[in-house]
Amino acid sequence: MHTTTRVVDTVNMLEGPGAARPYHHGNLRAALIATAVDQARAGGADAVVLRDAARRTGVSHNAAYRHFADRDDLLAEVSERAMAELEQRMRDRLADLPDDDRGEPASARLRAVGREYVHFALAEPGLFATAFACARPKDGAPGQGPYGVLSTMLDELVTTGVLPAERRPGADVTCWAAVHGLAVLCLQGPLRDLSEREREEQLDGLLERLSRGL
Amino acid sequence: MHTTTRVVDTVNMLEGPGAARPYHHGNLRAALIATAVDQARAGGADAVVLRDAARRTGVSHNAAYRHFADRDDLLAEVSERAMAELEQRMRDRLADLPDDDRGEPASARLRAVGREYVHFALAEPGLFATAFACARPKDGAPGQGPYGVLSTMLDELVTTGVLPAERRPGADVTCWAAVHGLAVLCLQGPLRDLSEREREEQLDGLLERLSRGL
DNA sequence: GTGTGCATGTTGCCGGTGTCCACATCGCGT
DNA sequence: ACGCGATGTGGACACCGGCAACATGCACAC
Structure with a gap:
């Protein structure tokens, strides 16, 4: 999709000072998304601002409307990237686990993902x-995204025999909700001012109770 | 605070058509908060708009700045009311419980609050x-708000002997996180499109796993 | 090779919002 | 009675999202 025969490097458009980009950016959509991701990283969804993103990308406002229906459209793209990054981190964390934990309680892997x-x-x-x-x-x-990772973990628990099969349905939602809830409460809820140590303790407690109740 | 000897009814200011409110509203702060709560109820935090609130309250924009430092200040007030309403609903639900559940598994009361x-x-x-x-x-x-209600429930569980005292610390956060997480995921997360029945099933499952893991 | 069509980017504009400033009005205490 | 401070008003500015009209230049047909 979007094949092009133009000579300019359409991927690495980190413009130098005297770059004098051509009239057509060549990579605007991706560049705008990247800028918007930066905005979101810095200040959340509200910080994703079309005009500012265009400005920072070195293009006039309105140029964005050739690539996105409206702000929400851009935001959806950013949301997708953010979700993908979350998933990637979870997968990376899993891959980093020493093989020792591979065979033994698969619940350790589940805990690692939640953490x-x-x-x-x-x-x-x-x-x-x-x-x-x-x-x-x-x-x-349905098998993709952070939910997919979690779901796979739980399936693993069933095949390992740790989790009775009849208790499998719904377990994913419970796990996700608990972990997500703790994250939200720590971010914008009343647990905002917890110290790092306290947070970690609460997280440990939650994960333990969670695996006990599965 | 804010005592006044003015004759006009400062509480019930639902102005009739020909009311011709005096230059000074007399109750603006409360009226603005009420309007803002309506906005929040209808569309969340982003829907709380100073100018529109002032307009709807029948006062010029800027009048609000005599009572609130800025929009965030008004929003904080709305947030407080919303939290209070949540707490009230939880307390009401508890009060509505038949006395039958009073003595028996206090976990039933905990579940009711979570639900x-x-x-x-x-x-x-x-x-x-x-x-x-x-x-x-x-x-x-710390004993107030929805957290206070939940915390009281858990203390009850300990005195009833259902929950070992050594497992009490941290249990509140776990419970809150699980329930809060499910709510958030159902509202703006991937569980948005669940049917009412599915949602209720997931909620049941979560509450069961939760009390099992406490 | 040349010329045109269409995707892409630009300037201009509108309505809406948050916030600051100067001014108007009025209640209350002296 | 009077004047001061609290409260409300109107105007202005900057910023944003979104439309419309115009400009540019690559791609493809011939």
Whole structure:
């Protein structure tokens, strides 16, 4: 899609000072999204501002409307990237786990994923909030996204025999809700002022209770 | 505070058509908050708009600045009311419980509170979101608010002997996070399109796993 | 090679909002 | 009675999202 035979490098458009970009940017859509992601990272969904994004990208306002129907459309794109980054972090965390934990209690893997979920939320509050602030319901494949990762973990628990199969349905939602709730409460809720240590303790407690109740 | 000897009724200022309100409204602060709460109820925090609130209250824009430092200040007030309404609903739900449940598993009462929490979020999404969308961290007494209700329930569980005392610390956060997370995911997350029945099932599952894991 | 069509980017404009400033009005205490 | 301070008003500015009309230049047909 969007094939082009233009000579200019359409990917690495980090313009130098005297770049004098051509009339046609060549990569505007991606560049705008990147700028908007920066905005979201810095200040959440509200900080995603069309005019400012265009300005920072070195293009006039309104240029964005050739690539996005409206602000919400751009925001949806940012939300998607944020969600993807969250998923990637969870997968990376899983991959980093020592193989020792591979065979033994798969619940350790589940805990690691949950912990990473909360850590991401606290490390990237803007992106985390934007990931879920999308007004447009973008229906993705059910096995994809952070939910997919979590779901896979739980399936693993069943095959390992740790989790009785009859208790599997609904377990994903419970796990997700608990972890998501803690993240939200720590970000904008009454747990905002917890120290890092207290937060970690609460997270540990939650994960323990969660696996106990599965 | 704000004592007044004026003759006009400062409480019930639902102006009739030919009311011709005096130059000084007499009750502006409360009236503006009420209007803002309506806005929040209808569309969440973003729908709280100073100029529109002033307009609807029948006063010029800028009048609000005599009572609120800025928009965030008004929003904080709305957030407080929303939180109070959530708390009230939880307390009402508790009071409505038949006395039969009084002595028996106090966990039933805990479940009822949790269920009401989610129900409120779904019934009043705007207020629920605004309750937590406050930028200003308003530190209330720790025993107050929805958290206080929940905390009391858990203390009850300990005195009833259902919950071992050593497991009490942190249990409040876990419960709150789980219920809050489910609410958020149903409102703006990927569980948005669940049918009422599915939602109720997931809620049941969550509450069951929660009490099992306490 | 040349010329035109269409995607892309630009300037201009409108309505709406938050916030500051100067001014108007009126209640209350001296 | 009077004047001061609290309260409300109108105007102005900057910013934003979104439309419309215009400009530019790449791509493809011939």
